[in-house]
Amino acid sequence: MKVYLDDERETPEGWVRVYWPEEAIELLKTGEVTEISLDHDLGNDDHGTGYDVVLWIEEQALLNQFVPPKMKVHSANSSARQKMELGIKNINHIVQRHNKSPLA
Template structure:
């Protein structure tokens, strides 16, 4: 087995030390499907396209994660969007109860990292 990574999914915030960053839904899926992930920390809002249409967000990623039985040892939610946070958290717990994702994944309603945005 390859070394585990920590994955930080966020379109704008600074990537914390010790994490690999995915700026989009698609990057996150690629990283999740091709790596062993220890810690996954999620933002909800992942930006807009050139026409101002919302891009696939953290909730979309959670649904994909659950539908495809992806894996991380621990999942944290660092989003500032309270509705998005609740939707992601409740979906993860429901998927776990129903056996779509591993029962030993630790799911947390709060961040493990400090949210920082330097604009770089």
């Protein structure tokens, strides 16, 4: 399943649209998400942003060896995009460390 987190843009064909971070996280918990595309600004920062999804994936990768889907950011907010992309880079480092550990 491909998940598209956004509040305004048109959903690409073949993607499942979600509007809030908790919706994306619930789908990620199923283990069926193969790709996720994230917007940062979702219309109500008090309700969360796309960065919250990155933080959740990062925590799960670190603590529970969660295998993340392919991730990309489609946010027009350049500073938030950079922050999210750095988070994704860190997630990839965590996954690589787990794969090199003797427990893997």
